[in-house]
Each structure stands twice: as structure tokens, then as C-alpha cells.
Amino acid sequence: MRQVDVAVVGSGPAGHVAAIQMVRLGLSVVLIGPAHSGKDGRTTALLGSSVSYLERLGLWDGIKSKGQALRVMRLIDDTGRLLRAPTTEFDSSEIGLEAFGYNIDNNSLVSALHEGLDAVDRDLLVEDQQFARSVALGDDYASIEMEDSSIWQAKLAIAADGRNSLVKEAAGVEMRRWSYPQSALVVNLHHPSSSHNNTSTEFHTPTGPFTLVPYRDSHTSSLVCVVTPETAQELKAMDKQALAMELERRAQSIYGAFELLTEPQVFPLAGMVAKGFHGQRAALIAESAHVFPPIGAQGLNLSLRDIEALTDAIVSKGEADPGSEQVLSSYGRSRISDIWSRTAGVHMLNMSLLSSLPFGQGARTAGLALAKMVPSLRRFMMKAGLASPSRIGSVGDAANQDV
Ligand SMILES: Cc1cc2nc3c(=O)[nH]c(=O)nc-3n(C[C@H](O)[C@H](O)[C@H](O)COP(=O)(O)OP(=O)(O)OC[C@H]3O[C@@H](n4cnc5c(N)ncnc54)[C@H](O)[C@@H]3O)c2cc1C
Numbered sequence: 311m312r313q314v315d316v317a318v319v320g321s322g323p324a325g326h327v328a329a330i331q332m333v334r335l336g337l338s339v340v341l342i343g344p345a346h347s348g349k350d351g352r353t354t355a356l357l358g359s360s361v362s363y364l365e366r367l368g369l370w371d372g373i374k375s376k377g378q379a380l381r382v383m384r385l386i387d388d389t390g391r392l393l394r395a396p397t398t399e400f401d402s403s404e405i406g407l408e409a410f411g412y413n414i415d416n417n418s419l420v421s422a423l424h425e426g427l428d429a430v431d432r433d434l435l436v437e438d439q440q441f442a443r444s445v446a447l448g449d450d451y452a453s454i455e456m457e458d459s460s461i462w463q464a465k466l467a468i469a470a471d472g473r474n475s476l477v478k479e480a481a482g483v484e485m486r487r488w489s490y491p492q493s494a495l496v497v498n499l500h501h502p503s504s505s506h507n508n509t510s511t512e513f514h515t516p517t518g519p520f521t522l523v524p525y526r527d528s529h530t531s532s533l534v535c536v537v538t539p540e541t542a543q544e545l546k547a548m549d550k551q552a553l554a555m556e557l558e559r560r561a562q563s564i565y566g567a568f569e570l571l572t573e574p575q576v577f578p579l580a581g582m583v584a585k586g587f588h589g590q591r592a593a594l595i596a597e598s599a600h601v602f603p604p605i606g607a608q609g610l611n612l613s614l615r616d617i618e619a620l621t622d623a624i625v626s627k628g629e630a631d632p633g634s635e636q637v638l639s640s641y642g643r644s645r646i647s648d649i650w651s652r653t654a655g656v657h658m659l660n661m662s663l664l665s666s667l668p669f670g671q672g673a674r675t676a677g678l679a680l681a682k683m684v685p686s687l688r689r690f691m692m693k694a695g696l697a698s699p700s701r702i703g704s705v706g707d708a709a710n711q712d713v
Contacts, residue, residue, distance in 0.1 A: 311460075311461045311462075311463055312340070312460070312461070312462055312463070313451075313462075313463045313464070314337075314338045314339055314340045314436075314462065314463075314464050315332070315337035315338045315339065315464065315465050315466065315632055316329075316332045316337050316338070316339045316340075316464055316465065316466045316467075316468060316632060316633075317339075317340050317342060317452060317454050317462050317464035317466070317467045317468070318332065318339060318340070318341045318342065318468045318470055319342045319343065319442050319445070319454060319467060319468065319469060319470060319471045319475075319476065319477050320342070320343050320469065320470030320471035320472060320475070320596075320598075321341055321342065321343025321344065321345075321346070321437075321439070321470075322343070322346075322420065322470065322472065322596070323354070323416070323419055323420055323423060323610055323613075324470045324595055324596035324597070324610065324613040324614075324616075324617070325341060325343060325468075325470035325471075325596075326341070326420065326423035326424065326426065326427070327364075327367070327369070327423060327613075327614060327617055328468050328470055328595060328617050328620075329341040329427070329435060330367055330369065330423070330426055330427065330430055330435075331367060331617050331621055332468075332621075332632075333430040333431055333434045333435045334367065334430065335621065335624060335625070335629060335632075336434070336629065337434065337629065337632060338434045338435075339434060339435050339436075340435075340436050340437070340438055340462050340464070341427070341435065341436070341437045341438070342437075342438045342440075342442050342454065342456070342462070343438075343439065343440075343441070343442075343470075343471070344439055344440060344441060345439050346417070346420045346421065346424070348417050349417075350415075350416040350417055350420075351415075351416075351496050351497065351498065351572045351573065351574075351575045352415070352416045352496055352532075352575070352577075352604075353413050353414060353415045353416060353498070353523060353525060353532040354413070354414060354415075354416055354419055354607070354609075354610050355380060355411055355412070355413045355510070355523060355607035355611075356373070356377070356411050356412055356413075356414065356610070356611065357380075357410055357411035357607060357611050358410065358411060358611075359611075359614075359615070360411070360610070360611045360614045360615075361411055361412070363614055363615075363618055364614070367426075368426070368429060369422070369423060369426045372422040372423075372425055372426060373412070373414055373418075373419060373422045373423075374412055376414055376415075376418040376419075376422055377412035377413055377414035377418075378412060378413050378414075378508065378523075378524035378525060378526065378527070379408070379409035379411075379412055379508050379524070380402075380409055380410045380411050380412065380413055380508060380510050380523070380524060381401065381402050381403070381408070381409050381410070381507075381508040381509065382399055382400065382401050382402070382507070382508065382509040382510070383399070383400040383410065383509070383510050383512070384397065384398070384399045384400075384509055384510070384511045384512070385397065385398045385399075385400075385512050385514065385678060386511065386512070386513045386514065386562075387514050387675070387678070388513040388514055388515045388520070388562075389514055389515060389516050389663065390516070391516070394675060395514070395675040395677075395678035396678065398678045399509075400691070400692050402692070404685065404689055404692065405689050405692050405693055409508070410692070411607075413510070413523045413524055413525065413532065415498070415525065415526070415532070438456060438460075438462070440456050440457045440458060441456070441457050442454045442455065442456055442457075442471070442476055442477075443455050443456060443457050443459075444476065444480075445467065445476050445477050445479075445480035445592075446480060447467065447480050447481055447589060447590045447591045447592055448590070448591065449590070449591075450465075450591075451463045451464060451465065451591065452464050452465075452466065452467035452477075452480075452591040452592060452633070454467065464591075464633070465591065465631055465632055465633040466591060466592070466593065466632045466633030466637075466638075467591060467592045467593075467633070468592075468593050468595060468620070469481070469592055469593065469594045469595060469598040469599075470595055470596050470598065471598060472596075472597045472598060473582060473597045473598065473601050475594070475597075475598035477589075477592050477594070477598065478584065478589075478592075478594055478598045478599075480589070480592070481588070481589020481590065481592045481594070482589060483584050483585060483586050483587075483588075483589055483594060484584075484585045485582050485583065485584055485585065486582065486583050486584075486585060487580065487581070487582045488580070488581045488582075489578070489579070489580045489581070490579040490580065490581070490603060490660065490664075491538060491539070491664075492517060492518050492536050492537065492538060492539070492578075492579040492603070492660075492664075493536070493537065493538070493539040493542035493543075493576050493577060493578045493579060494518075494534050494535065494536050494542070494576070494577045494579060494603070494604050495533075495534075495535040495536075495537065495542045495545050495546060495574050495575075495576055496532070496533065496534055496535075496574065496575045496576075496577065497532075497533050497535075497553075497557075497570055497571075497572055497573070497574040497575070498525050498526075498530065498531070498532045498533070498570075498571040498572045499522075499525075499530065499531050499532070499533055499554075499557065499568045499569065499570060499571060500529060500530050500568065500569040500570075500571050501529055501530070501531065501565035501566055501567070501568055501569075502529055502566075502567070502569070503565070503566035503567065504529070504564070504565040504566050505528040505529060506522070506524045506528060506529075506531055506565065507528070508524055508528075509524070510522065510523045510524065511561075511564065513560070513561070513562070514663050515536075515537075515560075515663070516663065516664070517536060517537045517538055517541070517663075517664070518536025518537065518579075518603075518605070518660065518663055518664065519534070519536050519605055519663065520533070520534075520535045520536065520560055520561070521533065521534045521535075522561060522564075522565070525571075530571065531565070533557065534604050535557070535560065536579065536603070536604075536605070539578060542576045543576065545557075545574065546574045546575075546576050550570050553570065553574065554567070554568040554569060554570055555567075555568075577604070579603040579604075579660075580601060580603075581601060581602050581603070581653065581657065582600065582601040582602075583599070583600050583601075583649060583650065583653055584598070584599045584600070586642055587599050587616075587641065587642040587645045587646075587649070588638040588639065588641055588642040589638075590635075591633040591638075592633075592638075593620050593633075593638055593641055593642075594616075595613055595616035595617060595620065596609075596610070596613035596616060597609070597613070599616065599645070599649065600612060600649050600652075600653060602652070602653050602656045602657070603656060603657075603660050605656050605659055605660055606655070606656055606659060608652050608655075608656055612648065612649065612652050615648060616645060619641055619644045619645055619648075620641050622644070623637045623638070623640040623641040623644065624637055626640070627640055
């Protein structure tokens with residue numbers, strides 16, 4: 311049996327950042343989970359406050375060098391409905407920023423974070439690259455049994471083990487779950503004849519957004535195409551040439567012809583929020599606490615704020631016992647409004663596209679038309695999208711962030 315202050319269960323992006331953050335607090339940490347497979351075709355847009363946070367942790371330079379800046383966000387109404395919004399562009403220079411953030415492929419992100427492990431005090435950090443088999447949460451310790459039957463004992467277990475989290479199950483925390491009649495087809499594309507000019511373009515279609523985000527260089531983009539589950543499977547089954555042409559058609563040929571760089575992957579869309587964000591000796595972060603559709607690039611950005619909030623709770627309530635009830639209930643309370651407001655925002659945006667009800671369509675159309683016409687509203691919307699919740703409304707905060 312080996313003992314540490316904190317066991318981070320799950321070695322995805324959120325687990326890596328949580329482990330590095332806990333070591334920075336001077337706590338001894340084990341990061342539990344298999345080595346990254348390198349097979350994740352997704353990319354992640356890291357925005358505003360996430361960039362500042364990763365900078366403070368000394369992780370940003372390694373990530374930035376592998377990402378592409380997002381300077382302009384363009385929204386195009388492709389619903390074909392009677393009430394249509396005008397094409398609206400949000401330009402980061404309008405709020406004094408060089409970029410809203412950076413898009414980076416998940417494989418590069420995890421490898422950059424993995425390199426970040428070497429920059430922290432390795433006396434305080436160990437990796438155990440296997441799955442946890444079971445978790446038991448007691449009054450004084452969390453016990454984690456590994457696949458090889460060895461056991462870790464920790465004052466705090468951080469659940470970064472994704473949507474089917476073992477730690478969450480051991481904590482007995484229930485989830486509110488819902489599903490959407492949609493799947494996301496994800497694929498990375500080369501468009502040799504045009505540059506994306508660091509613009510992310512989102513077509514709003516009646517089945518969901520079709521979003522092209524700058525990828526590795528000026529002539530590659532990552533695509534998240536939200537359609538019905540049947541259409542996603544049909545697209546995935548097409549031969550590469552036919553799929554490239556179909557995606558070009560859906561993108562209205564804005565970048566000319568596409569070539570596929572990766573195998574398409576399909577992710578069913580679902581929503582999930584935990585009914586509480588902690589249990590005895592356990593803190594739920596990232597997808598163990600909240601899952602929502604890949605719309606508006608919120609998932610991992612929200613997860614980083616979980617880690618910041620847990621850090622604040624530990625620092626303010628006592629580092630001697632990072633898993634005390636005082637620390638954990640303070641953490642749980644602090645996450646309710648941010649998690650629910652982002653979940654509701656993403657849900658409403660998605661439903662405003664799907665809904666055949668004029669009210670939802672009208673609200674989205676009017677909002678975008680107003681944003682196009684009124685620069686101050688546009689600037690407010692940009693800052694609200696970037697800032698952490700406590701900063702929304704405080705003019706200048708987002709602009710002061712060194713993105
Ligand atoms: C199509 C798509 C696009 C997205 N785009 C964005 C975006 O642009 N911006 C954004 O912020 N978010 C985005 N997201 C969300 C983002 O990808 C997720 O929030 C993020 O990947 C979750 O990271 P994580 O570390 O919580 O979970 P995961 O990446 O799922 O990691 C969980 C880890 O836990 C490990 N694990 C599981 N069980 C165990 C166990 N028993 N023992 C040990 N380890 C275990 C797994 O091996 C894995 O490494 C997107 C999501 C999708 C589906």
C-alpha cells in the first residue's frame with residue numbers, strides 16, 4: 311500500500327492539469343491512468359481564462375506552439391428557414407485581444423501536458439500508468455485498487471476518469487442525464503487552395519452546427535459536423551473522396567476542395583450533470599461532473615475552472631487535509647452556478663437550431679442580428695464567452711488577459 315496526499319484518477323487532459331496543479335500546492339500526487347493512445351481525432355479550443363490559467367501553471371508555451379490562433383469567429387445561418395440571421399463575425403481585435411484562444415489537437419495537447427509533468431517536482435509526483443480497478447471512499451482515506459492489485463491510499467481522490475467515472479460511482483453521486491437526437495462527426499481536413507486566416511466558421515444548420523476550426527497550419531481545419539445519428543453513420547461509411555466532396559458542399563466551398571487528414575470519428579451527443587460535485591474524500595471534475603454537446607468549445611475550458619476552484623478551496627480551507635469535508639463542500643458549492651449556466655447556455659443554443667418553434671429561432675436570429683449591428687453588444691458577448699463567470703460584466707478583464 312502506497313500513500314499520497316492526492317490521487318488523480320484519469321490521465322486525460324483534465325487529469326494531467328489537476329496533477330500538476332496539486333504538486334504546485336506542495337502536495338504529493340499519483341496520476342493514475344493508461345498512457346495516451348494517440349488515437350483521439352478531436353481538437354480542443356482553449357479560450358480566454360483557460361489560456362491565462364495554463365500560463366500561470368507554466369504549461370502554456372508548450373501547448374501554444376502546437377496550436378493555431380483563433381482570431382475571428384464567423385457564424386453563418388444555413389438553416390434555410392424563413393427567419394434567418396445575418397452572417398456575423400466576432401473579431402478578437404475588437405476587444406483588444408490578439409486571439410480568442412488556440413485550437414489544438416487532443417493528441418498534441420496531452421503530449422504537451424505530459425511533458426509539463428517533467429517541469430514539476432518529481433519527488434512529489436508519480437505516475438501509475440494502468441487503470442484503477444476499484445475505489446473505496448472512507449472517513450480518512452480514499453483507497454484505489456489498481457489492475458495489478460496494488461493499492462493507493464490518498465486523502466483526496468480527484469475524479470478525472472471521464473463520463474463513466476469509477477470514483478463518481480464510489481462516491482454514490484447520481485447524474486442528471488439527457489440525450490440529443492444528434493451525433494458529431496469529427497474529422498481533420500486539408501484545404502490546399504485557401505487559408506482559413508485564423509477564422510473559425512460555424513454554419514448553423516437545422517440538425518446542428520457544422521464548425522470548421524483552424525487546425526495545424528493555415529491550410530488545415532478540424533471539423534465538427536453535428537447531424538442526426540443516421541446521417542453521421544452514413545457520412546462515416548462513405549469512401550474518402552466522396553466524403554471530402556460532401557463536406558465541401560456542406561461548407562459551401564468556402565475553402566475550396568477538401569482532403570481528409572484523419573479517419574472520421576462519431577460521437578453521440580449527450581448531456582450529463584452530476585447532482586453534486588463531491589463525495590466523501592472525492593472531488594468530481596471535468597467529464598465525471600459535466601458532459602455536454604461540443605458546441606461553443608466549453609467542455610475542457612469548464613474543466614480547467616473546476617481545477618482552479620478546487621485549488622482555491624484547498625488553499626483557503628487548509629492544505630493539511632485537501633480531502634476534508636470543509637474543503638470539498640466549499641468546492642462543490644462553488645461550482646454549481648458556472649456548471650449549470652454553461653450547460654444551459656449550450657443546451658439553449660443547440661435547441662434554438664433544432665427547434666421548429668419560431669420563438670427559439672427568433673431569439674437566436676434577433677441576438678445575432680443585434681450583435682452584428684451593435685458593436686458594444688458584440689464586445690459584451692465576446693467578453694462573456696471568454697471570461698470566467700466572476701469576471702463577466704467587468705469591462706476590460708477579458709481584454710486584459712494576455713491571450
Ligand atoms: C467532438 C468533441 C469536440 C470537443 N471540442 C471541445 C473544444 O473545442 N473545447 C473544449 O473545451 N472541449 C471540447 N470538447 C470536450 C472535451 O473534449 C472534453 O471535455 C475533454 O476531452 C474531457 O477531458 P477529460 O480529461 O475530462 O476526459 P477524457 O479525455 O475522457 O479522459 C478521461 C481519462 O480517464 C482515463 N480513465 C477512465 N477510466 C479510468 C480508470 N478506471 N482508471 C484510470 N484511468 C481511467 C481514460 O483512459 C482517459 O485518459 C469536445 C468534445 C467532443 C466530443
